[in-house]
Amino acid sequence: MLKLEKRPQPSQAWTYLTPLLAVILTMIAGGILFAFLGKDPVQAIKTIFWDPLFSEFAFYYRPQLLVKGAPLVLIAIGLSLGFRAGIWNIGAEGQYIIGALCGAGVGLAFYPIEAWYIFPLMVIAGALGGWAWAMIPAILKVRFGTNEILVSLMLVYVAEQLLASMSLGLLKNPQGFGFPGSRNLNDYASANSWIDQSVGLHWGVVAGFIAVIFAYILLNRHMLGFHIRLTGEAPRAARFAGVNPTRLILICLGAAGALAGLAGLFEVAGPSGQVSIDFNAGYGFTAIIVAFLGRLHPVGILLAGALMALTYIGGDIAQSNMGLPSAAIQLFQGMLLFFLLTVDVLTNYRIRLSQREVA
Amino acid sequence: MTGTLLSIRGLTKAYPGVVANNDVSFDIGVGEVHALLGENGAGKSTLVKMIYGLVKPDSGEMELHHLPFAPAEPSAARAAGVAMVFQHFSLFEALNVAENIALGMENPPKMGDLAARIRAVSDLYGLPLDPDRIVGDLSAGERQRVEIIRCLLQDPKLLIMDEPTSVLTPQEVDILFETLRKLSAEGTAILYISHKLEEIRTLCDNATILRLGQVVGTCIPRDSTAREMAEMMVGSSLHVPERSSGDIGPVRLQLNNLSAASSSEFGTTLKNISLEVHTGEVLGLGGVAGNGQDELLAVLSGETLTAAGAVVLDGQPIGNMGPVARRKLGLLTAPEERLGHAAAPDMSLTENALLTGAERQDLENRGFLKWGRAKEFAEEIIARFDVRTPGPGNAARALSGGNLQKFVIGREVLQRPEVLVVNQPTWGVDAAAAASIRQALLDLAAGGAAVVVISQDLDELMEISDRFGALNEGRLSDIRTAKGLTVDEIGLMMGGAHGMEVAHV
């Protein structure tokens, strides 16, 4: 009979090993899944994890890594602050949409003026939009004790409807021949986020790296970061230490919202280019996986974001080359989180073989 | 009163890194009141869990009525006639008394019949209890009655009681003992676990003494002195804290008509509490668990805010200040619950040193942390308070209860508080560590601080307090000079018998 036994303290080694183990287990389980779908499992895994980086067309895929990874990392960094403190914002998808709408809205309002200040204003509008959207669950939680999980999630559906309304109405391209969707910001030099499109570099990538560094300093060197961690580990001890939970909720949700809003703005002003009904691609939810896979650690999130971006790109390749359904990739990403949570037990517990004992 | 009821032979149980019980053997006769005596960590709890079927022994046998007895689970033990009153009650706060009792029975009757039986038994044994009340609203003493009645309804042959008097006033203890003597006279054996020697001398027929998981002796308590038993239990003679009687100085901390609602659902509301603590003084606050101790500490630490003037430190109203501001002014506190309240279990000792030490020990600079200094502070606590741990990088939860308590108390004492408030400073701590913690508190007072000790251990309070008061249902009794108080007087200050009466059998 297998038995779990609590470790006297969390294992350092397993903290680093569990994400790797989870990835390996996911590859195995994913391979079995692909085999069931009638695909060569080894080929499929290679296509997903190897080809985007090292195949002969890698020059085309590598920039994509930055494009897909940037929003994931930006959002996941924000989420990780809250998750660390036991504040569960799962509505990043909504904050991402609102950030994009606000940012694009500001940009489009200036069209066709060309000026240096337009893009910075869009950035501010995007961050503020995401922040404001996240403040709704934050204030409701602080003021009424409302569950932030459900409220933030409900607001995703509301944001999706707003997005539909905007791309069919207010932000619709007047010269779009009646098609839904806004003007393409890629055609508007003052309002797009590309730095060098050929290598996939846009301001969102820069912001992602800055967010990682800031989060690292915050969590490891600053009192606020210490309070965030303390609140998550032991809420009563945090109160005793003097942490103001209200302030912490507002900060964590606000930061997550602002970062998700930024991610949305950089996406709409760059890789996506326009506000459209299906603008949001689920980054807000995938970022939850990224945050956990990165163990809520800024550097870990950077690596996890890169890995998850890889599965997106590799998934696309596998879809076009091998006919692997895109849903299989989605499932694959879900599996990753599952395995991670399962093997995570090894950090705090060890498994022993023992005689049966009353459970 | 003849014959052996339970016979224990060579029970051994090891956990990783510690042998909880090693070759433990003894017998309990029918109707005997048998004491199991030992310090915290001596292995008493593991032993009774094996008897009750919660833990399976690695080796050894038990016989009940000369038949092999190896309960695989508590229901098997209950079916065999073994019942247990837990130290930390196994009760469900949101359920009512009858539901709680039904959950502890194998084949409970219908709720209506059960309520009638509860009333009958509670009358018979002088343990008044209303079956329809929600347990969360009951006092600690009443909760214990729920547990006891739950056991009695099953006509147990052996009743195990784990530290039952820690939640009772002296008057309530007397009544409980009457009940237990009657049960014993009716033929129910009682296994009585305690580390309180006088109680055991009053109540028990025989005693088995455990130390570090082994039986180190047996005795007949009535014929032994408390000192003899204590030395068997601890293994050496004890250091009794010394106090240099310093002068009582000016008032440092003042509470003025303080009232505060509890933040938790089944908590106690503090009502109109006033007190003063002076320089060089130890004020002891007694009372049965759940009478407002946690709430009082929260009001003093700044976790619960009140009107500014309700809490006054050195003449300055601070009732509306949070914990950080109070620490800066010199009011430090140490809550009862070590893991999760006074310390974060999964964080290192360095991080836990930072938890309350940031302001006074200069561990931060405009929000940026000075990890080096925090580590030095943790090391200083470890060295000065003899905390047994490999180093400050270890997680708080890896420490034993006594060592963590020394760390928590040390962390506050070393910050040179003006006023220190501690709740249950030696709860669950072995005797040697308890003595050193008490000494540290006395030294602090002698050095010019004012100290408030909230505790449920009356012996401790009598040992170290200059003045004594008791909390009862959120109210504070008059505060009196500790020296010369009798047990009866203390008991009445704690609220007397809380409506209990002597058994009618």
Added chain:
Amino acid sequence: MDLSSINPILLLASLIVAATPLLLAAIGELVTERAGVLNLGVEGMMITGAICGFAIAVNTGSPVLGLLAAAIGGAVLSLLFAILTQFALANQVASGLALTLFGLGLSSLIGQGYQGVKPPAFPKPEIPLLSDIPVLGPIVFSHDFVVYLAFFLTLGVWAMLKYSRAGLILRAVGENHDAAHALGYKVVRIRVLAIMFGGACAGLGGAYISLIRVPQWTEGMTSGVGWIALALVVFASWKPWRVMLGAGLFGGVSVLQLNLQAAGVAIPVEYLAMSPYLITILVLVIMSADRSRAPASLGKGFHAGT
């Protein structure tokens, strides 16, 4: 705009149909939460149930077999959650999210070949005599049997929690798992069963949407109903009869907004479509003042060794 096109009798009848999947999912989650487990994966279990039920119904031609498959599918998926939280001791919030993400992926993978397929029609026996009662008949007595199943399931859960020993033990486990363990109750086993009951109910609720209410398969078709069901449990303060009330209310809102859309009210469609979610938030705000009835151990992990 033509509000007179809304027929109040049909509106109330369709309210009951709209409320049924919510009621099923919420009553299952209520049992899970009363056992002290917070499973945020309702949406994932519903959508999995929706596709399992749809696929089996299409392939066997039997909608009843489909419902059965949906319940099994939901329960099997919830077993993953049970393994994660009860054996691997993973965080319940994270595991619930994982379950939803996984369920959404799984369902769209299974659902690949079923877009645009029409499922076999569900038998809808009119209850003789009762269904002929004017007004009340068409509203209450002319539904498929799943509606009545959901109703009696709620009634059964209420009675079980209030009167039976099994219900008492379930509540005890949810209130204080350590005490329940000390009394010898199998905390983990009871919780796993409660989780699976929740999963089966959610699966059933999902299949009700794909087989009866819509009826067809589209990706992500539960569109937040599982999350609303979670909110409903809070709204109901963990009481079965209030879950029924809440399901009716939310069913009413979603039916009304659809009817208003059809009637061409001047409010844009998107804003009408937001209304169920906004009302959910509103209700959560109103109800969250009273958290007192939440099971005390809700969401906390249990490990016997500690």
